[in-house]
Amino acid sequence: MAKNINLTIDGINVTVDEGATILEAARKLNIHIPTLCYHEDLCVAGNCRVCVVEQEKVRNLPASCATPATEGMVIHTNSMKVRMARKHIVELLLSEHNADCTKCYKNGNCELQGLASQMLTGDHLFLDLVPDKKYTIDMFNTAIIKDDSRCIRCQRCVRTCEELQSVSALGVAYKGNKMKISTFFEHSLFEVVCTNCGQCVNRCPTGALIERNYIDQVWDAIYDPNKHVVVQTAPAVRVALGEALGMATGKIVTGKMVAALRRLGFSSVLDTDFTADLTIIEEGHELLNRLKKALVDKDPTVALPMATSCSPGWIKFIEHTFPEYLPNLSTCKSPQQMFGALAKTYYAQKRKLDPKNVVSVSIMPCTAKKFEANRPEMRSSGYKDVDYVLTTRELGIMIKQAGLDFEELPEEKFDSFMGSSTGAAVIFGSTGGVMEAALRTAYEIVTGREVPFDGLNIVPVRGTEGEVREATIKIEKVKPEWSFLEGVELKCAVANGLAHAKTVMQNVRDGKATYHFIEVMACPGGCLGGGGQPIPTNKEIRTKRKMAIYEEDMGMPIRKSHENPEIAEIYKEFLEKPLGHKSHELLHTHYTPRKRY
Amino acid sequence: MSEQTLKRVDLIFGEYSNEKYKVLASTLERTNDDILNDLLESGLRGRGGAGFPTAMKWKYTAETPGDEKYVVCNADEGEPGTFKDREILYRVPRKVFSGMAICGKVIGAKKGYMYLRGEYKFMVPDLIKELDSYHEHVKELGFDFTIEIRMGSGAYICGEESALFESMEGGRGEPRNKPPYPTTSGFMKKPTVINNVETFVNVLMIMRLGPDQYKKLGTTDSRGSKVFSVSGDTPIPGIYELELGMPLDRFVDEFGDGDTKAVQVGGASGFCVPRKKFKDTVIGFEGVPTGGSMMIFNSSRSMYNVLHNYLEFFEEESCGQCTPCRVGCQQLLKGIVAVKKGEKKALYLDQLMKLSESMKITAKCGLGQSVANSFSSIVNNFKEEMIY
Numbered sequence: 001m002a003k004n005i006n007l008t009i010d011g012i013n014v015t016v017d018e019g020a021t022i023l024e025a026a027r028k029l030n031i032h033i034p035t036l037c038y039h040e041d042l043c044v045a046g047n048c049r050v051c052v053v054e055q056e057k058v059r060n061l062p063a064s065c066a067t068p069a070t071e072g073m074v075i076h077t078n079s080m081k082v083r084m085a086r087k088h089i090v091e092l093l094l095s096e097h098n099a100d101c102t103k104c105y106k107n108g109n110c111e112l113q114g115l116a117s118q119m120l121t122g123d124h125l126f127l128d129l130v131p132d133k134k135y136t137i138d139m140f141n142t143a144i145i146k147d148d149s150r151c152i153r154c155q156r157c158v159r160t161c162e163e164l165q166s167v168s169a170l171g172v173a174y175k176g177n178k179m180k181i182s183t184f185f186e187h188s189l190f191e192v193v194c195t196n197c198g199q200c201v202n203r204c205p206t207g208a209l210i211e212r213n214y215i216d217q218v219w220d221a222i223y224d225p226n227k228h229v230v231v232q233t234a235p236a237v238r239v240a241l242g243e244a245l246g247m248a249t250g251k252i253v254t255g256k257m258v259a260a261l262r263r264l265g266f267s268s269v270l271d272t273d274f275t276a277d278l279t280i281i282e283e284g285h286e287l288l289n290r291l292k293k294a295l296v297d298k299d300p301t302v303a304l305p306m307a308t309s310c311s312p313g314w315i316k317f318i319e320h321t322f323p324e325y326l327p328n329l330s331t332c333k334s335p336q337q338m339f340g341a342l343a344k345t346y347y348a349q350k351r352k353l354d355p356k357n358v359v360s361v362s363i364m365p366c367t368a369k370k371f372e373a374n375r376p377e378m379r380s381s382g383y384k385d386v387d388y389v390l391t392t393r394e395l396g397i398m399i400k401q402a403g404l405d406f407e408e409l410p411e412e413k414f415d416s417f418m419g420s421s422t423g424a425a426v427i428f429g430s431t432g433g434v435m436e437a438a439l440r441t442a443y444e445i446v447t448g449r450e451v452p453f454d455g456l457n458i459v460p461v462r463g464t465e466g467e468v469r470e471a472t473i474k475i476e477k478v479k480p481e482w483s484f485l486e487g488v489e490l491k492c493a494v495a496n497g498l499a500h501a502k503t504v505m506q507n508v509r510d511g512k513a514t515y516h517f518i519e520v521m522a523c524p525g526g527c528l529g530g531g532g533q534p535i536p537t538n539k540e541i542r543t544k545r546k547m548a549i550y551e552e553d554m555g556m557p558i559r560k561s562h563e564n565p566e567i568a569e570i571y572k573e574f575l576e577k578p579l580g581h582k583s584h585e586l587l588h589t590h591y592t593p594r595k596r597y
Numbered sequence: 598m599s600e601q602t603l604k605r606v607d608l609i610f611g612e613y614s615n616e617k618y619k620v621l622a623s624t625l626e627r628t629n630d631d632i633l634n635d636l637l638e639s640g641l642r643g644r645g646g647a648g649f650p651t652a653m654k655w656k657y658t659a660e661t662p663g664d665e666k667y668v669v670c671n672a673d674e675g676e677p678g679t680f681k682d683r684e685i686l687y688r689v690p691r692k693v694f695s696g697m698a699i700c701g702k703v704i705g706a707k708k709g710y711m712y713l714r715g716e717y718k719f720m721v722p723d724l725i726k727e728l729d730s731y732h733e734h735v736k737e738l739g740f741d742f743t744i745e746i747r748m749g750s751g752a753y754i755c756g757e758e759s760a761l762f763e764s765m766e767g768g769r770g771e772p773r774n775k776p777p778y779p780t781t782s783g784f785m786k787k788p789t790v791i792n793n794v795e796t797f798v799n800v801l802m803i804m805r806l807g808p809d810q811y812k813k814l815g816t817t818d819s820r821g822s823k824v825f826s827v828s829g830d831t832p833i834p835g836i837y838e839l840e841l842g843m844p845l846d847r848f849v850d851e852f853g854d855g856d857t858k859a860v861q862v863g864g865a866s867g868f869c870v871p872r873k874k875f876k877d878t879v880i881g882f883e884g885v886p887t888g889g890s891m892m893i894f895n896s897s898r899s900m901y902n903v904l905h906n907y908l909e910f911f912e913e914e915s916c917g918q919c920t921p922c923r924v925g926c927q928q929l930l931k932g933i934v935a936v937k938k939g940e941k942k943a944l945y946l947d948q949l950m951k952l953s954e955s956m957k958i959t960a961k962c963g964l965g966q967s968v969a970n971s972f973s974s975i976v977n978n979f980k981e982e983m984i985y
Contacts, residue, residue: 044774045918046774046919046961047918047919047920047961048919048920049919049920049921049959049960049961050920052958052959059958060957060958060959060966061958061959063774063961066774067774067776081958084955085955085958088921088925088952088955088959089920089921089955089959092920092921092924092925092928092952093920093924095924095928096923096924096927125948125952126928126932126948126952127928127931127932127935127941129924129927129928129931152920153917153918153920153923155918172769172771172917172918174917175752175754175913175914175915175917176911176912176913176914176915176916176917176923176926177912177913177915177917177923177926177927178913178917179915179916179917179918179923
């Protein structure tokens with residue numbers, strides 16, 4: 001049991017566990033102390049100093065986020081000294097910050113702006129430092145834009161990149177007045193180890209790190225009478241979009257989202273979940289193939305464990321950090337890219353459209369998807385498979401721009417074909433989802449029976465934030481053609497957040513762990529915590545989104561990918577068979593090693 | 598003119614004992630409590646400038662549980678106008694190492710580090726020679742405490758103890774949040790004593806002379822002597838060891854050029870004392886404390902330029918992590934320039950004064966907190982020079 005600490009904040013007594021900070025104690029009393037550099041997901045920095053409070057009998061004002069509560073402490077959060085200091089600090093930040101808010105992408109969703117308006121600074125106590133600073137904007141990246149003029153040096157991004165993702169693409173450079181957040185040799189984010197995961201974007205309190213937005217390009221395509229604009233929506237978007245439009249966290253808004261997309265003018269509103277199901281079929285067969293090669297043919301070149309390839313942040317991470325394990329990646333493209341390749345081939349044929357007039361747009365919870373869509377590997381349809389990737393946030397902006405009252409929209413259904421999906425596809429949005437979906441299908445292919453879990457819920461592989469999930473599934477009473485798998489214990493690992501992915505890969509490399517199948521999602525909690533999701537983010541928000549995802553799965557009439565009727569149809573009409581020639585051409589790819597520096 | 602001259606002391610730079618590491622050897626035979634009592638009795642306070650009681654620092658660290666503890670000697674002498682540690686390390690390194698070893702014994706550390714200012718690289722060969730001899734002697738004494746030299750790389754902030762630890766650990770030299778203090782979490786997050794070069798020498802001299810003799814020097818609040826780095830408008834710049842607690846007017850009589858307008862006590866982060874306050878100012882912890890820097894300015898000097906120079910220094914040497922220091926320093930500098938140019942009204946100085954007060958109470962470390970010292974003391978005392 002932790003020791004109790006008693007202290008007084010603004011005249012109210014409060015008891016907290018030993019080790020709790022003054023900030024946590026104040027929150028317990030619903031006393032709001034403003035913060036900027038503080039973020040629940042990250043270690044405490046204590047460098048913005050916005051959260052200072054007055055402690056009786058102490059000369060200096062401690063930062064409440066970084067100072068542990070001690071017995072008998074008497075704290076004032078709104079004394080004259082505190083108000084003056086806080087005002088000065090916010091004014092100082094504003095003096096260094098490009099406060100041209102109406103030109104900023106984060107206008108209206110900026111923590112510094114919020115603080116300034118809350119405190120009614122407005123005086124401009126100090127001189128404007130911005131003109132002397134010669135700030136630069138890194139616009140070279142296809143996914144993330146870094147604008148130093150908006151940066152307030154809180155280092156949330158640096159901590160995110162290092163602690164959550166173990167990527168460390170962003171770091172602090174120089175000191176004093178020249179101190180800034182930078183990259184290796186100040187290269188563009190495009191040229192360094194950045195995975196484009198966007199976790200920094202999710203946590204940047206200002207507009208210093210934002211996604212590259214393609215809103216105008218998408219509007220142009222919609223308004224172009226010669227273009228047929230197809231839109232696909234990723235599984236995790238439907239449980240978070242509501243947040244961007246003022247709704248409560250964890251609401252499932254699939255139907256309203258479809259209605260909104262239709263009203264925005266997209267020619268056809270389809271579902272990435274369809275290709276998620278397709279991914280399961282392809283990837284499931286790929287896994288079984290690899291197992292057969294390893295177990296029956298004793299082929300020493302077969303790369304096991306096989307790792308999922310749906311998360312483009314993870315792909316870029318492995319290219320940089322574990323390039324020797326690239327053969328272990330599933331050759332399946334991500335559902336987004338499978339969809340894109342089919343939109344300009346199968347879909348165009350079926351709708352009798354010239355693929356050059358098809359514009360394919362995807363709505364993703366992700367910033368790395370923007371990078372992925374621009375990869376040279378992703379043009380197998382003969383065109384750019386996915387033309388524009390919008391984040392959940394960008395879709396929210398478009399809906400606001402169009403003046404739609406989102407909450408009042410009716411629930412509508414996806415267009416068909418490539419619009420039908422299963423519960424297995426929905427759970428792609430949460431960590432462990434791809435694993436679970438793959439097992440639901442692969443187990444049934446091999447044994448002819450459903451997975452032996454209550455209600456198809458393979459809870460042991462459902463990932464948890466902040467840890468690596470390991471599970472073993474025993475395969476028994478197999479069909480004759482899969483006899484080599486009889487009694488095999490399939491070992492799986494599920495990791496979310498690149499720091500944990502790194503741990504898994506290091507364990508594999510060092511021989512500390514053996515697996516057959518690894519699922520990695522670059523972002524905490526999986527796609528539901530993706531870099532393109534509504535801001536703010538924290539564990540509580542992500543947990544609610546996760547609950548919504550599994551609720552959506554439970555509510556689906558079909559919950560196994562191989563039972564999706566449109567999947568059967570596409571194999572019959574177009575792809576012929578899993579891992580067949582067409583699949584190979586359109587749905588699979590290979591990646592190339594990259595250097596760390 | 599005062600008739601009494603200042604008491605020159607020869608404690609720090611005094612000759613070594615006739616036998617190498619003799620005082621260390623005899624001290625190692627004493628009990629830790631005994632040593633701590635002597636230190637407490639002596640009233641020794643840290644010589645880096647902040648003046649924390651040395652005995653207490655050691656006691657807290659000794660009491661913190663843990664098998665792994667460290668002694669660190671802060672030789673990152675970076676305060677403008679301070680150059681006394683260089684002299685101490687050049688002339689009496691043996692005393693420094695002995696003081697560190699005594700600390701190692703008291704707190705139970707087996708490893709000591711000297712964090713040496715990057716610009717003092719030229720001293721390394723000599724220091725290593727002395728260290729080799731030190732290691733031989735402690736080996737003979739059967740005492741397990743080794744000392745290693747680590748080099749700084751030129752950042753002023755790395756003289757701040759927690760930034761120094763970060764730097765030693767291979768990180769960026771940025772101060773940490775306090776608490777925890779080094780006594781519980783210092784180098785490698787282990788309990789650590791970090792003291793200034795001169796403090797360790799004082800410890801050794803207390804062990805040699807005994808606290809009673811040591812206490813004869815200085816005043817109740819400021820025991821012992823202090824090595825001063827005297828620079829500026831003086832005919833006799835250099836290093837002087839003087840008794841603590843002296844009035845500033847007597848110091849100026851002795852070191853000034855007869856036209857002294859102000860003395861900056863304690864370097865850029867210290868206080869500026871104008872002529873009219875010389876008489877009432879005591880150099881010591883009860884008055885104006887100093888890490889050793891005494892910069893003398895005569896009437897030919899523009900105090901605006903002096904302040905401008907200091908602020909330029911701080912603006913560059915702030916680590917940049919906390920808002921009050923990073924942006925505050927830039928604002929103070931730009932602010933005085935704007936007032937001087939007439940772009941801002943003289944009243945703006947009051948605004949800046951309030952800002953410096955905020956910096957003093959909100960900055961993360963001593964650097965940002967102490968910018969206000971020189972700023973307010975110069976602006977308050979030489980306001981007309983700031984404006985016209």
